[in-house]
Each structure stands twice: as structure tokens, then as C-alpha cells.
Amino acid sequence: MKLHNAHKTCWNCPAAILKGNVDFRACGQSLEAIRRRIEREGLLIECARLPDLGHFEPTITFEECPEWRPTKYGYLLENMRVMILGIDGYLGWTLALKLGALGCEVSGVDCFLRRKMVRELGTDSVVPIYPMEERLKAAKEVLDIDIKFREINILDREKLGQFMREVQPEAIVHYGEIPSAPYSMIDCNHAIQVQYNNVIGTLGLLFLMKEICPESSLIKLGTLGEYGAPLTGRPLFEGLFPADAVLRWRGREWSLGGELTPRDPVSFYHVSKVQDTFNIYEACKYWWLRSYDVMQGVIYGVHTDEVAADPRLRTRLDVDEWFGTVVNRFVAQAILGMPLTVYGEGEQIRGFIALEDAMECMVRLISSPPEPGQYDVVNQVSGLHKVSELAETVARVAAEFGYDVKIQRVENPRVEADYHPFEVVSTKLPNELGFTPKVPLEVEIRRMFELLTQPHIVERIRKVAHLIRPRTWWSGEKKVVETLEVYRPGTRRRRGFKPRLITDRERFPVSKVEEVERAVEAIGGGEGGDGNKG
Amino acid sequence: MEIRDRDFDREVLKSELPVLVEFWGSWCPPCQKEKYILEKLREEYKGRMKIVTINVDRNPRAAYRYGIKCVPTYIIFHRGEAIHSDIAAKSEGQLREMIEEALKKIPNQL
Ligand SMILES: NC(=O)c1ccc[n+]([C@@H]2O[C@H](COP(=O)([O-])OP(=O)(O)OC[C@H]3O[C@@H](n4cnc5c(N)ncnc54)[C@H](O)[C@@H]3O)[C@@H](O)[C@H]2O)c1
Numbered sequence: 200m201k202l203h204n205a206h207k208t209c210w211n212c213p214a215a216i217l218k219g220n221v222d223f224r225a226c227g228q229s230l231e232a233i234r235r236r237i238e239r240e241g242l243l244i245e246c247a248r249l250p251d252l253g254h255f256e257p258t259i260t261f262e263e264c265p266e267w268r269p270t271k272y273g274y275l276l277e278n279m280r281v282m283i284l285g286i287d288g289y290l291g292w293t294l295a296l297k298l299g300a301l302g303c304e305v306s307g308v309d310c311f312l313r314r315k316m317v318r319e320l321g322t323d324s325v326v327p328i329y330p331m332e333e334r335l336k337a338a339k340e341v342l343d344i345d346i347k348f349r350e351i352n353i354l355d356r357e358k359l360g361q362f363m364r365e366v367q368p369e370a371i372v373h374y375g376e377i378p379s380a381p382y383s384m385i386d387c388n389h390a391i392q393v394q395y396n397n398v399i400g401t402l403g404l405l406f407l408m409k410e411i412c413p414e415s416s417l418i419k420l421g422t423l424g425e426y427g428a429p430l431t432g433r434p435l436f437e438g439l440f441p442a443d444a445v446l447r448w449r450g451r452e453w454s455l456g457g458e459l460t461p462r463d464p465v466s467f468y469h470v471s472k473v474q475d476t477f478n479i480y481e482a483c484k485y486w487w488l489r490s491y492d493v494m495q496g497v498i499y500g501v502h503t504d505e506v507a508a509d510p511r512l513r514t515r516l517d518v519d520e521w522f523g524t525v526v527n528r529f530v531a532q533a534i535l536g537m538p539l540t541v542y543g544e545g546e547q548i549r550g551f552i553a554l555e556d557a558m559e560c561m562v563r564l565i566s567s568p569p570e571p572g573q574y575d576v577v578n579q580v581s582g583l584h585k586v587s588e589l590a591e592t593v594a595r596v597a598a599e600f601g602y603d604v605k606i607q608r609v610e611n612p613r614v615e616a617d618y619h620p621f622e623v624v625s626t627k628l629p630n631e632l633g634f635t636p637k638v639p640l641e642v643e644i645r646r647m648f649e650l651l652t653q654p655h656i657v658e659r660i661r662k663v664a665h666l667i668r669p670r671t672w673w674s675g676e677k678k679v680v681e682t683l684e685v686y687r688p689g690t691r692r693r694r695g696f697k698p699r700l701i702t703d704r705e706r707f708p709v710s711k712v713e714e715v716e717r718a719v720e721a722i723g724g725g726e727g728g729d730g731n732k733g
Numbered sequence: 734m735e736i737r738d739r740d741f742d743r744e745v746l747k748s749e750l751p752v753l754v755e756f757w758g759s760w761c762p763p764c765q766k767e768k769y770i771l772e773k774l775r776e777e778y779k780g781r782m783k784i785v786t787i788n789v790d791r792n793p794r795a796a797y798r799y800g801i802k803c804v805p806t807y808i809i810f811h812r813g814e815a816i817h818s819d820i821a822a823k824s825e826g827q828l829r830e831m832i833e834e835a836l837k838k839i840p841n842q843l
Binding site: 222223238440442443458483487572573574 | 738758759762763765769790792793794822825827
């Protein structure tokens with residue numbers, strides 16, 4: 200049993216110096232000098248990590264290369280230099296600790312924009328989070344992880360470029376955007392702020408990568424909401440049409456394979472993500488950058504082993520109408536004794552994934568860089584759920600903790616279909632990257648209740664209770680939504696469409712996961728990433 | 734099946750069977766996807782037409798030699814001669830049509 204990335208070669212490796220050695224002619228980069236050399240000597244590259252190799256043929260696999268070490272998530276470069284943009288955020292901080300625990304050299308930037316926005320709106324993370332200095336100190340003390348942090352606004356290209364030059368990242372995870380749909384719908388200023396911050400930040404980053412680290416991979420966070428929910432019910436493919444998709448028109452046909460699928464973003468925030476998608480797609484084409492554009496489902500939860508190791512290491516969790524995501528909000532409402540607010544009919548279907556599973560996916564993506572110039576998309580979800588079903592699940596778990604929960608249907612402030620088909624294709628993570636979801640919805644919700652029912656956190660939830668019920672309408676109006684109906688869990692008849700998640704997982708059955716773990720042990724790898732190939 | 738510069742003579746030019754070569758680039762999403770269809774057709778045409786792919790950046794000699802200017806480019810070789818070439822990504826039906834057309838040009842094809 201081989202690890203998922205064993206067969207990848209120098210062509211995927213960020214340490215392979217391709218610039219100046221490879222003639223990417225068809226990208227319009229043909230260089231006569233390189234061409235002459237290749238004609239004379241063949242195609243040879245150099246390695247930034249192993250300069251003693253001199254010029255060599257780029258055919259070494261990850262399995263063969265001494266720099267790639269086995270871990271349970273696949274081979275990882277030893278002390279891989281990973282830079283996280285938006286490292287102070289919900290996901291950024293969690294990933295930083297996870298990567299640190301795996302032996303990566305983690306660096307990161309943040310300008311604390313999220314903390315500022317939250318403060319301005321009069322809300323706060325309900326899980327207390329510590330100032331960055333304390334976070335860094337605790338990471339060192341508790342987990343022995345050193346994180347190189349710089350307070351930088353991504354829009355400040357000069358400072359970001361300096362830091363990138365200093366670190367020479369081998370992978371960049373870009374979380375550093377404003378992540379909220381309702382925030383972008385508050386008014387014109389907020390819509391502009393979100394689009395400017397997200398789109399221009401990413402565009403500038405692409406130019407910097409071209410100059411400073413064209414061989415490193417960019418793992419950029421998009422969202423499943425980029426696709427919308429097409430009413431035809433056609434599947435939401437992984438960003439690009441599959442090979443066997445064809446367009447038929449007037450008796451003729453064309454292949455659609457590899458073309459970007461249509462996007463139908465559902466807010467001005469989601470539009471910023473679609474714009475990012477196009478910018479990244481183009482940059483890969485022009486400059487042979489490589490990227491995974493991650494169409495991530497809505498994240499829920501609070502747990503990874505690392506953030507749970509010490510209160511100072513906890514990551515943020517927001518439940519207000521702007522930054523709270525649905526499951527996180529429901530749990531807070533249950534604890535306050537507030538009926539859970541389902542918008543409209545509650546038959547809307549969305550893709551979800553637990554925090555811990557999402558972090559594993561990110562590590563796997565970092566471990567398996569795309570090929571030069573490859574723009575690839577993964578749909579990162581572990582389950583599709585109706586909003587009303589999520590409310591039922593939260594209510595069920597809440598009952599275990601002694602909470603008697605009701606559900607309320609409220610006016611839907613968003614412009615979205617209440618009933619719609621939803622079919623999502625997510626085959627790459629399970630089949631090509633060896634990922635199997637490990638955290639069932641109820642398990643994570645239980646963990647959330649365990650944490651959020653601690654008295655000091657209940658107190659914090661109470662302080663933001665008045666900001667949970669939405670008042671930001673997609674129409675631009677500002678008024679608190681009204682209740683349409685209150686009901687007891689389990690009493691409403693299910694209607695609407697059944698979601699469908701296509702994973703083709705039979706190609707990588709669950710039993711294989713254990714096999715992989717055994718294989719990693721056999722080659723001497725483990726969580727710490729310090730396995731030795733001898 | 735992916736071939737390399739150094740196998741080109743043996744796998745393509747000296748092949749008994751006619752060979753469809755797809756020249757592709759890793760930065761070309763339609764090429765990435767098309768590999769699946771080519772794999773399928775490879776099985777289907779076993780014994781009649783060999784189907785191989787070659788990455789233009791990793792195998793510059795073949796790409797220079799055949800003046801590949803865009804990907805995907807398809808060239809069908811028979812006894813060392815290019816008997817057909819075409820560009821732009823194709824559907825399975827179009828690929829099959831192209832192969833059948835080329836086979837017609839070859840005398841005594843089974
Ligand atoms: N949380 C989810 O459910 C979810 C779902 C899908 C996609 N995403 C995406 O994942 C990414 C991370 O989400 P999150 O929930 O961790 O959000 P977050 O707000 O907690 O984290 C983003 C971090 O980036 C920082 N940031 C934003 N703009 C910056 C700039 N110009 N310069 C420097 N730092 C900047 C913020 O201060 C914040 O700390 C976002 O791109 C988001 O759109 C999140």
C-alpha cells in the first residue's frame with residue numbers, strides 16, 4: 200500500500216528549480232537560451248534543498264526522495280516551509296498548530312482585520328482568544344512549536360513581499376480574506392471593502408508569487424457558495440468539467456472537459472471568491488504557478504488536538520449574524536434557550552465539514568502539490584445537509600446535555616431558493632488524496648456543547664445574544680427578521696429534495712485507511728513527520 | 734500511457750501499429766481531463782491503434798521536432814510518418830471519429 204502522493208515527482212516538488220531550466224514554451228515563455236541548452240544536454244533541473252545534486256533529470260519520486268518524509272497524511276517535506284495568510288483566524292490558527300505539530304516550519308501574517316471588524320460591530324468571539332504574542336508563547340510552551348509571525352496587511356505588497364523573500368515558502372495557504380456573506384451585504388461600503396480586500400489581496404499575492412516563489416503551491420480558500428445551487432439540479436463538479444462532459448447544440452458537439460464550470464455566487468462576498476478563481480486560473484496559465492482552489496463547505500466545530508491542548512491555544516468561534524456559521528450559531532442558541540432560527544422553509548441544502556476534517560484535507564493538499572501551471576479545484580465537504588435537519592440534530596444533542604430546544608422558522612433575509620436540488624461531486628480528496636472524513640456531525644456538536652457550556656463561555660454568548668437574529672437583508676433593508684412559526688423538533692414533515700454527494704469512495708474504501716496507517720508505520724512515519732527512510 | 738523523449742523512437746516511430754500521440758501540458762486543464770478518455774480509448778483500440786501521451790514541457794525534444802505550438806495537439810503516426818494531425822480538445826465522439834478517419838487511410842488495416 201503506497202501513500203497517496205508516493206508517485207509524485209520533482210515536477211510536483213516546490214524545491215525543484217524549474218525557472219531558468221524548463222522551457223515552458225506553450226505558456227508563451229519560450230527562451231532561446233534554454234532551448235539551446237536543452238537541445239544540447241537534455242532537460243535538467245536543480246534542487247533548492249539538495250544543491251549538491253547539481254543538474255539532474257527531474258524524475259525522483261516523493262517515495263524515493265530523502266527530503267519527503269512519510270506521515271499519516273502522506274509524504275511531507277521535512278521542515279516544510281508553509282506560510283499561512285490570515286493566521287490569526289478561525290482556520291488559520293488551527294492549521295498553524297496542526298502543521299507545527301507535524302514538523303512544518305510555519306510562518307504567517309495577519310493584520311487582525313477580523314478582530315477589528317468584530318469589535319466595530321459590537322460582537323466578539325464567544326471562545327476567548329488571546330493576543331498573538333500569547334498565542335505564540337503558548338504554542339512554544341505547550342506544543343514546542345515555533346511560529347514566525349508578522350503583522351502585515353496582505354494589501355501591503357512591499358511588506359508581504361519582503362517577508363516572502365525572507366521565508367521562501369514552499370506552500371502558501373491563503374485564508375486571509377473577509378469571510379462573510381452577510382457582512383458584504385450590509386451596505387455599499389462593506390461590499391466594496393470585502394471585494395477590495397479579497398480580490399486585490401489575492402491578485403497582489405499572485406504577482407508576488409510569480410517573482411519570489413513560482414515553484415511553491417498556493418492553496419487558496421474559496422467556497423462551495425461560488426457555484427450557487429443550480430435549479431436544473433446539474434452536479435456541482437470540482438470547478439472544471441470532467442472529460443466526458445459535452446456541449447450539444449444544433450446537432451454538433453464539443454468537449455467541455457477542463458473548462459471552468461459556471462459560477463452563480465450568492466452574495467457580494469461570494470462574487471469576490473469567483474473573481475479570485477479567475478485571477479488564479481489566469482496566473483497559473485500565464486506564469487505556471489500551481490494552485491488548489493478549495494471550494495470549502497461551511498465549517499463547524501471547535502476541536503483539534505492542538506487547539507484543545509490549552510485555553511490559550513483555542514481558536515475563535517463566532518455566533519453573530521455576520522460571522523457565525525449555521526451549526527455554530529445553533530449550538531449557541533440552544534445554550535441560551537433561544538429557538539434555533541431556520542431561515543424560510545429550512546429546506547436549503549449546503550455542504551459542510553468539521554474543523555478537524557477540514558484541517559486534515561488542508562495538510563493532504565499541502566503534501567500533494569499540483570503540477571507546474573496546474574490550476575486545480577477540490578470540493579472540500581464531508582456531508583450535505585438541510586438547514587432544518589441541522590437544527591434537528593443540534594436539538595437532539597442539546598437534549599443529551601439537558602437543554603429543551605425549540606426551532607423557529609424566521610423570514611429569510613437572503614435571496615436564495617428555499618427548495619432546490621443539490622448534487623455535489625467531491626471525488627479528489629477521497630480518491631486521489633486519501634482523505635476519509637473522521638468526525639461525524641453529532642460528535643463535533645457534542646464537543647461544542649462540552650466547550651460552550653462552560654460558565655465563562657455561556658456568559659460571553661449571553662453578551663452577543665442580541666446579535667444572533669439577523670437584521671441584514673439582501674434587499675438592503677435593516678430590520679430584525681420576524682418569526683413565522685415555532686415548532687418542536689421531530690414534528691415537521693420533511694419535504695423538498697434529497698441531496699446527493701458523489702465521492703466515488705468505493706475506489707478508496709474505509710478499510711484502506713487502516714492499511715495506510717499500517718504502511719506509514721512500516722516505513723517509519725507518523726504524526727510527527729519525522730519518519731526516516733534510511 | 735505517458736511516454737518520454739527517450740522512448741519516442743521506439744514507442745512511436747518504430748511501432749508496428751499506428752500511434753496516436755497526444756502532446757499535452759500540465760497547465761492545460763482540458764489536457765488533464767482528456768487523459769481519462771484517452772485511457773478508455775486505449776483499451777478499446779488495443780491491437781488497432783496505439784494511444785500515448787507526451788508532456789511537452791518535460792519532453793522538449795519531441796515538442797521541438799514536431800513544432801508543437803499549442804496543446805493538446807494530436808498527431809497520428811504510421812511507420813514513422815505523421816499521417817494526420819489536429820489541435821484543440823475533443824470529446825470522446827470526436828476523438829473516435831478522428832481515429833477512424835486515420836485508420837481508413839492505412840491500407841490492410843484489420
Ligand atoms: N469558516 C468557514 O466556514 C469557511 C467556509 C468556506 C470558506 N472559508 C474561507 O476560509 C478562509 C478563512 O476563513 P475563517 O473562517 O478562518 O475566517 P477568519 O476571518 O477567522 O480568518 C481570516 C483571517 O484573515 C485575516 N485577514 C483578512 N484580510 C486580511 C488582509 N488584508 N491582510 C492580512 N490579514 C487579513 C483576518 O484578520 C483573519 O484573521 C476565508 O477565505 C473564508 O472565506 C471559510
